[in-house]
Every structure is written in structure tokens, then in C-alpha cells.
Amino acid sequence: MDQLQLVSANKIFGGYQKVYSHESSVLKCKMNFSIFLPPQAEGDVKLPVVYYLSGLTCSEQNFITKSGFQRYAAHHGIIVVGPDTSPRGVKIPGDDESWDFGQSAGFYLDAIRDPWSTNYKMGTYLNKELFELILTAFSNVANPDRIGIMGHSMGGHGALVSTLRNPGLYKSVSAFAPICNPMKCPWGEKAFKGYLGEDKSKWIEWDATELVKKYDGPPLTLLIDQGAGDKFYIEKQLLPENLVEACRSAEVPVILNLRDGYDHSYYYISTFIGEHFDFHAKILKS
Template identity: 80%
Template sequence: MDGLELVSSNKIYGGFQKVYSHESSELKCKMNFSIYLPPQAEGGDTKLPVIFYLSGLTCTEQNFISKSGFQRYAAEHGIVVVGPDTSPRGVKIQGDDKSWDFGISAGFYLDASKEPWSSNYRMGSYLNKELYDLIISAFGNVVDPARIGIMGHSMGGHGALISVLRNPGQYKSVSAFAPICNPSTCPWGVKAFTGYLGENKNEWKEWDATELVKKYNGPPLTLFLDQGAADKFYIEKQLQPEILVEACRSVGVPVILNVRDGYDHLYYYISTFIAEHFDFHAKILKA
């Protein structure tokens, strides 16, 4: 199947949580991705909507599938869910493992333009071109290419937002848990952008949701943002959802921001509200 190798398969809520590996031409290494096939996918008679889920710093494709409990809601709605890894694996670049917020597990879903990262750290093109096309071709009997959404958490929330804003019409729905909303102005983003892109801040804007939404000119789109009020990274101004909300409102892009009292940055928070996100996506993707 398109060069895919099955890594694992587990039955859950009537469907199957699978992990595959494949050789990536964009990243020049072997990559894993997860795919949940709900019970409605059995037999391949019905084309189903798809949601891509992007994980955050330090994560692999495993965190979301083992901690969030999303499969229950994907099964209820009949939605296929795909989860890529967060950075290239199997390539060795000097310094790629020195810190938890840059390099391995910290690809930021962008295409690096600065050496030595530019050859392998192309998560933007990997996600939105290579893996996107691979899912449509390899699972074409169950995937409806006209009904694809995207969501993510933290760095992955940033990835979801920039993916939908940079590729108008490719994704019909978007939501994000505790996303990095204005990376050009927060410590995580400044470190990543300087390392991957260099010092040209005009290039940074092309990977910053707050900047991208100001010039969005695609199909109607509502951004659904979710934030825990007790999240230490929110308190430390790493995430800054209010800045993105202000940018959306300045150009008339609909935006929802739910701030959840007492909730932090972890999967306890995500698992509490993941059903609301699937409801949001389902209303759009199944309309």
C-alpha cells in the first residue's frame, strides 16, 4: 500500500487505531504516522471525513492516540483521524537533541530555510503535501478528499492554524488546543524561527498565524481556539491567543476562544474537551 509498513493495529470503539511507517521524500527519513479508521470505514463502501491532528513539543504520533480518548468521538461521528510525528526521525544534525524545544520533536510544522536544517526539517511540506496526498491515495476507498479538517495542540495548534491559513480551501475546519498563536513574539517561536529560518522576520511572518490571518483571502473559515486558564505557558505569554483573536476581528475572520477555568496544558485538559472539538469539526465536515 503505497510503500506503507504496518507498525501496529489495535481495535478500539469498534474501529482500528493503526500506526504505519513510510519513507518520506520531503524529510529524507522513515516516518511514522497514526490513523484511526472508525467502524464506518469497514468494507470501504462509504467515503468519510478526515481530521489531521498535530501534536506538540516533545511528542510523537503516540501521545494523542494513547492519552486523549478521541477514538470514542471519532467512532461516533464516523471520522478518520491522522496524526503525523512532530519532526524528522532517523537523521542526525549536530545540536538536534540539545534542547526539548528545538530540533527533535520540535519541527514547528514549517519548512526550514537555514542550513543545516533546510534539507530535512520540512514538516510544512511533509504534512500539507506528502502525507496529505499519501492519505488520500493509500486510503482512497474510505477518505473523502473534499471533507478534511485539522486540529492540534500547542506547537501542533500553531501547525494547524498556519496549515489552514497557508493552504486556503485544503482544510474545511480547524481547531486548536493551547496553540502558539504569535510565535514571532514569544520565546519558543523566536528560538525556533531564528534557528530554522534565520534573522529575516519577514520570513517569520509566513509561518505565524497572527500575521497570516491578516491577509487570509480563502473560503469562509472559523478558527476555534481552546485555552486552559491555569496553563503555565499561557500565563508566561508563550501562547497569546488574545493577540490572534484581535487580528481575526480586525479583518473579519470569525474566531471562537474558549478559556477553561482551572485547566492546564496537559492531556487531562485535552481529553476533557476533545468531544467539543469533534462536534465542531463534524458540523462543518458533515454539513
């Protein structure tokens, strides 16, 4: 724990919601992450871990303050880790000009185009550096064999891609309103062009709809949750049907819950977050 600095700690539902900072060698800056330690962490049993990836414009704060997830994580005895959404304070020219690229919009990928390639390596940060840091720093409570991942919007994209690119690393995966086929939507095209360049063969490596077509890892079920009243769904930014079609052709089990009247917000997430924790608990505790 020497490399971690405690930023905040609040007792909630018998557990503790904490935020730590650390120096990231991958991103070359100081990063925050949240971690919820449920009341069961006081015992001598190792607990499942679920990562939650936030969406565009978010930090590690949005999910822990708006979703109400702690009630369900405490009930199931699940540790929940939430990274930030991009490097912070690296001051690349243009990184704060728009809300859907640069700061708070790292897309959980490894940039290969200058000047982004030096710092914007959220894929490696999440799935290697932070992953290993959590297992080391919290080795007394975190079970390395029972890890899941979920996310919202850009973070839903990150959760799906991280799972499909690293077969077996995450045993369970779910997503709220994920960007399912970024190669085919304006958000994804802008991000991929900026971070990865014009070569679309590089884009395929970070698109869940493309990755699932060649998935050959351990058995996996994708849980996708989508509000039917979500303006970004209506505007074809999210494209869950493309992912479902690809899953069916690849014979990868997928569940798509289309929620009548619900939008893209945390009002929607907080309504169904309990179902997602039930889903992860069933897999991770079986």
C-alpha cells in the same frame, strides 16, 4: 499501500487504531504516522478526515494513547491522522540538545537555514506529501473534499498555519492551547531564528496572527481552546488574545474558549476533545 509498513493495529470503539511507517522523500528519513479508522470505514461510504498535530516533545503516540479521541471519532465516523512532530534519525549536530528545538520540535514549517533546510520541511511534508499519501493509500474510505485539522500547542500553531497558508485545503480547524503568535514568544523566536534565520519577514509566513490579517480564502471559523491555568499561557508563550484581535480586524470568525483551572496537559485535552469533534463533524458532514 505498497509504500506503507504496518507498525501496529489495535481495535478500539469498534474501529482500528493503526500506526504505519513510510519513507519520506521530503524529510529524507523514515516517518511514522497514526491513523484511526472508525467502524464506518467498513462500509462503502467515504468518510471525513481530520489531522491532529502534536506539540513539543511528542511523537505520533501521545494523542492516540492519552486523549480518548477514538470514542468521538467512532461516534461521528471520522478518520483521524496523526503525523510525527519532526524528522527522525537524520542526526544533525545539536538536534537533541534542547526539548524545544530540533527533534520533536519541527514546528510544522519549512526550514531555510542550514543545516536544517535539508530535512526539516514539516510544512511540505504535512500539507503535500503526507496529505497526498493518505488520499492515495486510503482512497476507498477517505473523502478528499471533507478534510479538517486540529492540534495542540506547537501542533495548534501548525494546524492554524497550515489552514491559513493553504486556503481551502482544510475545511475546519481547531486548536488546543496553540502557539498563536510565535514571532512574539520565546518558543517561537528560538525556533524561527534557528530554522528561518534573522530575517523577520520570513517569520511572518509561519505566524497565524500575521497570516490571518491577509487571509482571503473560503469562509473559515477558527476554534481556539485555552486552559486559564496553563502555565505557558500565563508566561505569554501562547498569546491567543493576539490572534483573536487579528481575526476580528480581518473579519475572520474566531471562537476562544477560556477554560477556568485547566492546564496544558492531556487531562485538559481529553476533557474537551469531544467538543472539538462535534465542531469538526458539524462542518465536515454538513
